[in-house]
Amino acid sequence: MKPSKLCPITNLDAFLVLNAISGLGPVRIAKLISYFKTPQKVLSVSAKDLVASGIVPPKIAGNIEEFEADAFLEKEYELIKRHNVEVICLNDKSYSELLKEIADPPPVLYVKGKIKKQDDMAIAIVGSRRASIYGVSVAEKFSAGFCDYGITVVSGMARGIDTAAHRGALRARGRTIAVLGSGLARIYPAENKKIFDAIADAGAVISEFPMQTAPLACNFPRRNRIVSGLSLGVIVVEAAKRSGALITADFALEQGKDVFAVPGQVDSPSSLGVNDLIKQGAKLISNVYDVIEELGLELKRSVSSQDEENLKDFSGLSDQEREVLKRISSKGIHIDQLALECQITTAKLSAALLSLSLKKRIKQLPGKLFAQT
Secondary structure (H helix, E strand, O other): OOOOOOOOOOHHHHHHHHHHOOOOOHHHHHHHHHHHOOHHHHHHOOHHHHHHOOOOOHHHHHHHHHOOHHHHHHHHHHHHHHOOOEEEEOOOOOOOHHHHOOOOOOOEEEEEEOOOHHHHOEEEEEOOOOOOHHHHHHHHHHHHHHHOOOOEEEEOOOOOHHHHHHHHHHHOOOOEEEEOOOOOOOOOOHHHHHHHHHHHHHOEEEEOOOOOOOOOOOHHHHHHHHHHHOOOEEEEOOOOOOOHHHHHHHHHHHOOOEEEEOOOOOOOHHHHHHHHHHHOOOEEOOOHHHHHHHHOOOOOOOOOHHHHHHHHOOOOOOHHHHHHHHOOOOOOEEHHHHHHHHOOOHHHHHHHHHHHHHOOOEEEEOOOEEEEO
16 A cells, blocks of 8 residues: 555554455455454555465555555545445444354445344345246235344345345335445445435445445345345245346355245246255245244244234233234234234134224235234
């Protein structure tokens, strides 16, 4: 790095600079810091010493030595401030423990919104950009179901299944995290600006790339490893033979995570990849409970304080109606999920729902959802 006017250069400065230098990836950065002890030291040594470490070739050592750090940092900090972004370094206490465990964790994360401790309980939902109506419906339904149990939904904010997963979480008023393959000052796809803002309010949008990084094709596989790295498991809803979602599934397997697949139509091109995943051993699922059970998560359906007050009043209800009402929140629950939770016949459930509707305790929403009034 060329001599800096910043005196002394901070830990954050050094991480931002290393992350921006061409040819340096997470693995090399980690090795350099381990060898030279601090990120500041890596930037202060000569190209000759860098090459002598055996970690980088002469060309990349030259990139490090010649990098214009002051100009980069001045512009980067201005963008970080303008877009209200926080930067988390790998050695920060707030860095995701799940992500820290992967082989190549990003040295820095640019964060719009907030990553919270509760986000350690997260599931990734990914799939085709050219999603069918069925795929979009499933992604939204699964996402809302997980959020109803306090599980954060992670995806890549791409068109199709990713966007549907985020939308389902937002409609359920749950937490969701989007991982971009571009800088946070270069929203991609551009039409997702509105959902970008909504995700930042309800969770976080994150990227490992400097603020103005363009959405280059080579960035998305790197993005995908973070999607799986932040999650306990990955669900693939729809995927063609060469879908990027399959790359996320591969990363999940490499990271020791569970991979789940929602079966698709056998004659649909957008289902070929996901159906192949099932043949290769991915766990076939049909509802959120399959995932929760497989992961061994002991969770209770989250209810608001208003729901709790409503549930205290069981007067005039049969035992069957009480059991059904206990599982319905103001956010809504799908009839299929309700049937699984109550473990009663469809006929008995329908009768209880009709009775509760007539007693003005619940209302039916579009999409076979039921919510407390």
